[in-house]
Amino acid sequence: MRLSFKNRIAAxxxxxxxxxxxxxxxxIYVVVYFTSFQHIDxxxxxxxxxxxxNVECLGDSIIVYKIPxxxxxxxxxxxxxxxFIQIVDRNGISIFKSVNMKDDYFLFNPKNEKIVYxxxxxxxxxxxLGEFPILNERKQVKGYLTIGIxxxx
Numbered sequence: 001m002r003l004s005f006k007n008r009i010a011a012x013x014x015x016x017x018x019x020x021x022x023x024x025x026x027x028i029y030v031v032v033y034f035t036s037f038q039h040i041d042x043x044x045x046x047x048x049x050x051x052x053x054n055v056e057c058l059g060d061s062i063i064v065y066k067i068p069x070x071x072x073x074x075x076x077x078x079x080x081x082x083x084f085i086q087i088v089d090r091n092g093i094s095i096f097k098s099v100n101m102k103d104d105y106f107l108f109n110p111k112n113e114k115i116v117y118x119x120x121x122x123x124x125x126x127x128x129l130g131e132f133p134i135l136n137e138r139k140q141v142k143g144y145l146t147i148g149i150x151x152x153x
Contacts, residue, residue, distance in 0.1 A: 044130035057136040084148035106146045126151040
């Protein structure tokens with residue numbers, strides 16, 4: 001099928017505009033997607049710093065002092081933007097869990113030796129997890145701190 005000159009120009013313009021709109025849409029989506037995750041990851045890092053002030057690793061033991069925010073309202077129930085905290089040893093035995101997790105728990109990868117972020121769900125609520133290894137004085141992994149923040153905001 002042979003298009004006339006006028007129809008070829010119209011078809012090329014249509015294709016060019018469609019590709020341009022697609023590229024702009026993808027760019028906007030990627031920027032919003034990664035910016036929102038970066039914001040949540042920064043919140044998780046702030047929470048991690050606060051929790052690590054109250055966690056100490058001596059030899060093979062992980063000692064959890066009173067986490068000051070543990071009594072706050074956000075840890076006691078599932079709300080719009082709750083924060084979930086879980087500390088486990090290398091074998092997956094729970095050492096500390098925030099009250100709002102109830103009987104739930106986060107899975108962890110015992111081979112991680114660096115900070116890792118995951119997306120998951122808890123009670124049907126979409127959350128972003130940060131998994132942080134707990135190191136002793138010899139830089140050996142003795143446990144894991146997992147912090148979850150709701151992605152609903």
